[in-house]
Amino acid sequence: METERSHIRIVVDAMGGDYAPHNVVAGAIEALRETHNRFEILFVGAEQILQNELQRAKVNGLSYRIIDAAQVIDMNDPATAALKQKKDSSISVGMTLHKENKADAFVSAGHSGAVLSTSTLILGRIEGIGRPTIGAFFPTEQGICLLLDAGANVDCKPHHLYEFALMGSIYTQEMFHIENPTVGLLNIGEESSKGNEAAKDTYKLLERGKVNFIGNIEGRDILKGKAHVVVCDGFVGNILLKFAESVPSFLKVRTKHYVSKNLPRKLIGLLMQKTMRSVLKSMDYEEYGGVPVLGVNGVSIIGHGKSTPKAIKNMILKAEEMVRKNINQHIQEALVGTR
Amino acid sequence: METERSHIRIVVDAMGGDYAPHNVVAGAIEALRETHNRFEILFVGAEQILQNELQRAKVNGLSYRIIDAAQVIDMNDPATAALKQKKDSSISVGMTLHKENKADAFVSAGHSGAVLSTSTLILGRIEGIGRPTIGAFFPTEQGICLLLDAGANVDCKPHHLYEFALMGSIYTQEMFHIENPTVGLLNIGEESSKGNEAAKDTYKLLERGKVNFIGNIEGRDILKGKAHVVVCDGFVGNILLKFAESVPSFLKVRTKHYVSKNLPRKLIGLLMQKTMRSVLKSMDYEEYGGVPVLGVNGVSIIGHGKSTPKAIKNMILKAEEMVRKNINQHIQEALVGTR
Secondary structure (H helix, E strand, O other), rough: OOOOOOOOEEEEOOOOOOOHHHHHHHHHHHHHHHOOOOOEEEEEOOOOOOOOHHHHHHOOOOEEEEEEEEEEOOOOOOOOOOOOOOOOOOHHHHHHHOOOOOOEEEEOOOOOHHHHHHHHHHHEEOOOOOEEEEEEEEOOOOEEEEEEEEOOOOOHHHHHHHHHHHHHHHHHHHHOOOOOOOOEEEEOOOOOOOOOHHHHHHHHHOOHHHHHHHEEEEOOOOOOOOEEEEEEEEHHHHHHHHHHHHHHHHHHHHHHHHHOOOHHHHHHHHHHHHHHHHHOOOHHHHHHHOOOEEOOOOEEEEOOOOOOOHHHHHHHHHHHHHHHHHHHHHHHHHHOOOO | OOOOOEEEEEEOOOOOOOOOOOHHHHHHHHHHHHHHHOOOEEEEEOHHHHHHHHHHOOOOOOOOEEEOEEEOOOOOOEEEEEEEEOOEEEHHHHHHHHHHOOEEEEEOOOHHHHHHHHHHHOOEEOOOOOOOEEEEEEEEEOOOOEEEEEOOOOOOOOOHHHHHHHHHHHHHHHHHOOOOEEEEOOOOOOOOOOHHHHHHHHHHHHHHHOOEEEEEOOHHHHHOOOOOEEEEHHHHHHHHHHHHHHHHHHHHHHHHHOOOHHHHHHHHHHHHHHHHHHHHOOOOOOOOOOOOEOOOOOOOEOOOOOHHHHHHHHHHHHHHHHOOOOOOHHHHHHHHHOO
């Protein structure tokens, strides 16, 4: 069920990310070109810098505006800076535009903590959601899965985990076109009696809930693709995500060590490099172009600090899709009668 | 500080593991041959089957005995079976020999849960240890690290995690010859204020404890080799271990998919296979020949169900080394004045 929206406006935090504003502007321009101005982009950031950046690109006829914001949240700022010391930052100004309905979505490759906290506090939570969540996409032998929570919430209560399952199911169904996505509870054994207290109680909630719950899944089941949506506390999820992200670098170091032992191996090593790169790319977070903050009154997408123009473009296209598909309305409807 | 022990006796659960008794006997025989009977092996299991198995191997002059045990704990048995329904199982009989000082160590590639519970309940805990632990070895860019707990204990209290750190430090120092091994607390950020309540409290304990605490480490730091000993709750540790163990299979599937796209890639794929196998071997649990149960009054080593003869041999040699090095005495000494 898509809503006809003639004029979607997407706020782009032009100052966010390690290669801002260059990569951000390049990706956004590409998104506008590719879609023939299907939406409007509101670049938020230092006006003069952005004008110069846009002048270098050929942007005639593209539908964008620049909204000035004097401050930038940098990686050393606390997550609360956008709400306190730097209210004129691109993140605060951009999120406020969205809050005031002057835009329909917000994307940023900047400070994740700041984007999460402004999303939650400026946009507000969807009624019935205790804690908004950020997920992570994991590649699997079957395709892809969404793990929630990836670090936004530690010490979760069972009903929070249930909310993650519900939101993850709706997101996966609508955005990945997976009919009735499976939900697995990350645990240390298959039986319902396994795990810590929170896991056991969550099992009971999920069992009688409005999701396609397939029971507990173990660490080994994630990459096998046993569930479309993997639910866990943000403490476990964050450790797992960062571990997974470190695997490619570990393999590179190990392979280098192995292939440098003699010449024939060196030859194989050279041949391997390109192949390995392609295989490992699928384990790389930024390929999916950002993750949504689920559970807030709006569409807010967080990208990797090292986002390429392509990743930025994908984030913008995902934001547009989330708006068109009314993801939040689906979440609201699913929450009715749940609690 | 090694004690001279002229006659170390090691119980080997001859019925434990997917390829028992063949792999177990083969590995044990190899250990005796390689060390010129430096210790004695007590094979525990079905006498007739073991006699036949040993007859096939050439075992003249090797120092072993067979101890009959009529029952076998199979993988479908509950962890408590060895203590209740199957008291005549190879695990119960073998562990009791160790308890009664008729043997100095116990090794098994059988039911991990049963070995853990009999180790704890038959041998008993070291005084001052709240919960015995099983760790897991992770390969790192620098070498190897020991992660504790890998699934034996969920819902750990801070003082349990401190005990894991202490025991892991002693094990790593003595067995891996690492002077003053570093201890990292697995968490979701570096600052002491990060993480869940248990992590924050554990940080304080570790900071003033008798270990070389380097602070919080994140998921990405494990394979980088940032700490020799990684401390976490068994819920997190088990999920992480099983995830890591699934990476090789995932990469194989992905590589196969990638290299089958056309012929030149197929060629590279063939060349890659052998190299990949060697690289990934280092991520394989059984290479280290089992993990010790730390914190019990004895030496008990648990091996992978699929242990090869080489893995069994290594388990036995590690058990002998743990006895000679008086690991438990070191733990007891370290505990004095700690609490």
